[in-house]
Amino acid sequence: MNKIGVIFDLDGVIVDTAKYHYLAWKSVANKLGFEFTEEHNELLKGVSRVRSLEILLDIGGVQISEQKKQEYLVSKNEEYLGFITKMKADEILPGASELLDALDEAGIQYVLGSASKNAPLILKQLGLYDRFAGIVDGNSVSKAKPDPEVFLIGAKKLNLLPKQCVVFEDAIAGVEAANKAHMISVGIGDKNTLCEADYNFNDLTEIPVDFFEKLTTLN
Numbered sequence: 001m002n003k004i005g006v007i008f009d010l011d012g013v014i015v016d017t018a019k020y021h022y023l024a025w026k027s028v029a030n031k032l033g034f035e036f037t038e039e040h041n042e043l044l045k046g047v048s049r050v051r052s053l054e055i056l057l058d059i060g061g062v063q064i065s066e067q068k069k070q071e072y073l074v075s076k077n078e079e080y081l082g083f084i085t086k087m088k089a090d091e092i093l094p095g096a097s098e099l100l101d102a103l104d105e106a107g108i109q110y111v112l113g114s115a116s117k118n119a120p121l122i123l124k125q126l127g128l129y130d131r132f133a134g135i136v137d138g139n140s141v142s143k144a145k146p147d148p149e150v151f152l153i154g155a156k157k158l159n160l161l162p163k164q165c166v167v168f169e170d171a172i173a174g175v176e177a178a179n180k181a182h183m184i185s186v187g188i189g190d191k192n193t194l195c196e197a198d199y200n201f202n203d204l205t206e207i208p209v210d211f212f213e214k215l216t217t218l219n
């Protein structure tokens with residue numbers, strides 16, 4: 001049997017932070033004088049903070065100075081922090097805790113591979129930080145998803161080859177990054193949106209009990 005390891009995206013896989021990102025970006029849009037809808041927010045999933053602001057400004061058709069961009073990045077994150085510092089374990093998405101328990105029981109190690117610079121804080125709020133064998137977040141990478149860098153660093157932390165890593169992702173950019181890294185990609189969410197993934201599930205409660213065992217024998 002070959003060894004495998006797991007790399008988890010955070011936002012949208014382990015916890016639903018999209019609603020908080022949305023509220024904080026909406027405030028920025030309001031200050032700039034345009035509407036920012038939940039549909040627009042879909043475009044920001046899996047995307048870095050800086051890139052998110054660029055997309056937001058494109059949506060509003062607004063151009064601002066570098067200094068203003070820095071100010072909005074800071075104010076957006078301050079508002080976002082106001083929400084996530086109140087988060088508790090009851091915001092862990094269905095199936096996530098059970099999946100981590102099953103991996104612990106099977107002796108399969110897992111690390112985090114997230115674009116968020118707030119990932120360590122969020123994991124601590126949820127009481128999950130110490131369970132991960134390693135954390136790769138927005139502070140550890142020079143290139144954002146869909147670049148595979150975040151997951152390749154994750155594989156190193158697991159001491160595994162990319163082909164031995166299973167990536168759980170809810171964003172198109174994340175699935176693309178996992179595929180570029182030559183890892184096994186698992187799309188969590190809408191199957192049509194995440195059609196590039198090797199496997200698809202609506203949420204983590206749907207992962208079959210023998211999923212990892214089967215992958216180990218395939219590998």
Ligand code: BG6
Binds near residue numbers: 010021077114
């Ligand atoms: C990703 C989210 O996980 O992290 C994105 O899906 C977010 O929506 C990105 O923009 C960066 O997050 P943060 O916490 O560093 O602003």
Ligand code: MG
Binds near residue numbers: 009010012045046170
């Ligand atoms: Mg995500």
